[in-house]
Every structure is written in structure tokens, then in C-alpha cells.
Amino acid sequence: MKYLEDRIRDEGKILPGDVLKVGHFVNQQIDIKLLAEMARELHRLYARDGVTKILTIEASGIALAAAVALDMQVPLVFAKKGTSANVAGEVYTAKVYSYTHNRTYDVIVPKEYLKAEDRVLIVDDFLAQGNALCGLIEIIHASGASIAGCGIIIEKGFQPGGKLLRERGIRVESLAIIESMNGETGEITFRT
Amino acid sequence: MKYLEDRIRDEGKILPGDVLKVGHFVNQQIDIKLLAEMARELHRLYARDGVTKILTIEASGIALAAAVALDMQVPLVFAKKGTSANVAGEVYTAKVYSYTHNRTYDVIVPKEYLKAEDRVLIVDDFLAQGNALCGLIEIIHASGASIAGCGIIIEKGFQPGGKLLRERGIRVESLAIIESMNGETGEITFRT
Numbered sequence: 001m002k003y004l005e006d007r008i009r010d011e012g013k014i015l016p017g018d019v020l021k022v023g024h025f026v027n028q029q030i031d032i033k034l035l036a037e038m039a040r041e042l043h044r045l046y047a048r049d050g051v052t053k054i055l056t057i058e059a060s061g062i063a064l065a066a067a068v069a070l071d072m073q074v075p076l077v078f079a080k081k082g083t084s085a086n087v088a089g090e091v092y093t094a095k096v097y098s099y100t101h102n103r104t105y106d107v108i109v110p111k112e113y114l115k116a117e118d119r120v121l122i123v124d125d126f127l128a129q130g131n132a133l134c135g136l137i138e139i140i141h142a143s144g145a146s147i148a149g150c151g152i153i154i155e156k157g158f159q160p161g162g163k164l165l166r167e168r169g170i171r172v173e174s175l176a177i178i179e180s181m182n183g184e185t186g187e188i189t190f191r192t
Numbered sequence: 193m194k195y196l197e198d199r200i201r202d203e204g205k206i207l208p209g210d211v212l213k214v215g216h217f218v219n220q221q222i223d224i225k226l227l228a229e230m231a232r233e234l235h236r237l238y239a240r241d242g243v244t245k246i247l248t249i250e251a252s253g254i255a256l257a258a259a260v261a262l263d264m265q266v267p268l269v270f271a272k273k274g275t276s277a278n279v280a281g282e283v284y285t286a287k288v289y290s291y292t293h294n295r296t297y298d299v300i301v302p303k304e305y306l307k308a309e310d311r312v313l314i315v316d317d318f319l320a321q322g323n324a325l326c327g328l329i330e331i332i333h334a335s336g337a338s339i340a341g342c343g344i345i346i347e348k349g350f351q352p353g354g355k356l357l358r359e360r361g362i363r364v365e366s367l368a369i370i371e372s373m374n375g376e377t378g379e380i381t382f383r384t
Contacts, residue, residue, distance in 0.1 A: 029305045030268040032261045059250035059270070066255035067262060069224045076222040076255060113221045 001041055001175045004034065005190050008154065008176055014183040026153055027060050027125060038175055039067035042123065042151040045173045049148040051121045053077055055140070057107060057132055061124040064153060068123050077113045079136060081105045092142045094135035107135040116144030127152045127174060130161025137170065149173060157191050193233055193367045197382050199226065200346065200368055206375040218345055219252050219317060230367055231259035234315065234343040237365045241340040243313045245269055247332070249299060249324055253316040256345060260315050269305045271328060273297045284334045286327035299327040308336030319344045319366060322353025329362065341365060349383050
């Protein structure tokens with residue numbers, strides 16, 4: 001999406017550790033016209049894939065996931081982060097390591113929300129290492145549901161997540177793929 | 193909203209400790225037609241109040257807040273929960289006690305996302321004790337912005353939050369207000 005790339009190039013800030021700050025229009029404050037356009041684009045990309053459910057993970061992916069679900073008219077499920085010690089049996093869980101927070105957490109989805117007949121579109125805001133998405137994929141596999149693919153706002157193309165997922169045969173559609181970013185010059189280039 | 197009340201009455205489960213479980217259509221899995229209707233109704237209720245921003249708190253309020261923001265065409269901001277030790281000065285924070293988790297946490301909103309000229313509609317899924325909403329109101333006051341009111345899916349009318357807020361002069365619109373619920377019989381009555 002050219003408009004998204006322009007916004008990232010003009011307004012994104014590169015912080016130490018290859019952190020891209022777009023909180024003022026994509027994450028913590030959300031530009032609603034951009035949100036509607038991104039949802040429409042993901043709907044268009046997955047319109048013929050029989051999607052029955054949108055799955056995301058709390059918290060920053062929920063707004064886009066809700067917008068996509070509204071556009072596609074399918075239910076939205078979000079995975080919670082936490083510890084699942086007391087709910088075994090009733091939930092699917094996967095362990096996810098977070099580079100951002102340097103810790104491992106459980107991703108949890110109650111079994112009643114994912115059925116074998118579901119075809120799931122995973123939606124999230126960022127794709128870098130891909131650990132959160134791999135956790136969600138593990139849960140979908142455990143449920144017997146099938147995966148239509150992943151819909152991502154910003155993929156860091158210089159980190160391995162997108163490549164790993166595509167090599168596993170999973171369709172990944174990222175609305176902007178950053179090929180490189182330079183913290184000193186502030187320059188951001190996109191994969192074309 | 194009669195339809196919401198019917199869904200709560202037919203599908204809600206009352207758990208020990210006056211917990212109402214509606215996770216399969218309101219919280220963790222979201223019925224998208226219901227979501228769209230709830231957003232439209234909150235838009236209708238606040239259509240003439242000059243709302244410039246929707247504010248919610250992660251995580252379960254974000255989906256409704258995004259739907260309301262899309263309907264009203266204003267930006268969405270969500271407050272994060274966490275500890276704010278290292279970000280003082282750049283953020284507004286308020287301390288909130290959670291009865292559900294029996295702990296106090298910080299509610300955090302970067303200062304750049306709330307301006308004195310903003311008129312804020314607070315959106316959340318549940319209102320019981322009202323602690324989370326009071327934290328958001330404290331942050332809005334600190335920013336100098338004004339409050340249009342609160343838009344809530346389910347208010348537990350037998351708990352004090354709604355009364356406290358209304359006594360403070362804050363407009364609270366709840367799409368369903370539960371007057372009482374009986375864990376033994378499963379009976380739920382609504383305020384009319």
C-alpha cells in the first residue's frame with residue numbers, strides 16, 4: 001500500500017535496536033481512515049479464500065483485526081497472553097518468546113472458539129521474528145482448523161519471520177515490507 | 193439495546209463471584225454483527241457531542257472502540273497497562289486497582305495523543321467498580337481535554353461504578369445495565 005509506505009517514510013521514527021515507532025498512527029493512536037483502508041485491502045486480498053474467522057493476539061493487533069472482521073463479516077477471536085496453568089484442557093496454548101520484552105509467555109485461545117471446520121485469517125500489526133505468529137499457527141494446527149494466511153501491517157523484511165513463514169508454505173500478505181532502515185539517516189526503503 | 197440484552201440473557205453464564213461470562217460473543221470472540229450494531233448505537237448516542245477522539249484501555253475494549261472510531265471517523269487511542277517508571281514526563285499515568293486480578297497497575301497514555309482541545313469519548317466493554325474508567329478520566333483531566341462521556345457494553349448496575357461516575361456528572365451510556373443476576377437460577381434482569 002503506497003499510502004501506508006508514504007506515512008511510514010514521512011512519520012516513522014527509527015529507534016535504537018531497529019525499533020520502528022509508528023505509534024502515533026498505526027499502534028497506540030490509530031488513524032481511522034488508514035485503518036479502514038488497510039482492512040479493505042486485506043479483505044480484498046483474502047476475499048476468495050473462504051475465511052470464517054479472524055484471529056489476532058492482544059493487544060495492538062486487535063483494532064486492525066476488528067476492522068478486517070467488520071469488513072469481511074466474520075467473527076473475531078483474540079488470543080490472550082498469560083499463564084495457562086489452571087485452564088489446561090479447555091484451551092489451546094503455545095509458548096512464545098518475545099524479543100521486545102525478553103521473556104516467554106503463553107498464548108491462549110479457548111477451544112470453543114476454534115473449530116476444525118474454521119478457515120482462519122491471522123491478523124497482526126507487526127511481523128519481525130515471527131514468534132507470535134508461529135504461536136498462533138501452532139494453536140490453529142492443534143484445533144484442526146486450516147489457515148488462509150496472515151495479514152500484516154508492517155513486515156520487517158530484514159528480519160527472518162516472513163521468510164520462515166513463507167518457506168513453510170504459509171501465505172503472508174504485508175501491507176508494507178521494509179527492506180532496510182537506517183537509524184542514522186532515518187532512511188527507510190521498501191520491498192517493491 | 194434489546195438484542196444485546198436478549199443475547200446476554202440467553203447465552204451469558206454466571207460464574208462464582210458475580211462474574212458474567214459473555215466471552216463467546218462480546219469479549220474474546222466477537223460477533224461482528226453485534227459489534228457493528230453496538231458501535232452504531234454509541235455513535236447515535238454521542239453524534240452531537242463534538243467527539244474528536246475515542247479512548248479505551250487494552251485489551252478487551254479495543255475491538256468495540258475501533259468499531260466506534262470507524263463509525264464516528266475519529267482517531268482511536270488506547271491506554272496501555274504496565275509500569276511507567278522510565279517514561280515519566282512523556283506520558284500521563286494513573287493508578288488503577290483491579291478487583292479481578294487483585295493488583296494495582298498503571299494506566300499509561302503518551303502525552304502526544306491527548307490534547308487540551310480534544311473531546312473524548314471513553315469506550316469499554318464492562319463497567320462494574322469503575323476503577324479503570326476513573327483512571328482514564330484522571331488522565332483526560334490531566335491532559336486538559338474534555339469528556340463527552342462513556343460508552344459501555346455491559347454495566348453491572350448492582351455494583352457502584354456507574355452510580356459514582358454519574359454522581360460526578362459524567363455521562364455514562366451503557367448498552368445493557370444488569371440490575372441483578374442469580375448464579376443459582378441463572379436469571380438476569382435488566383434495568384429498564
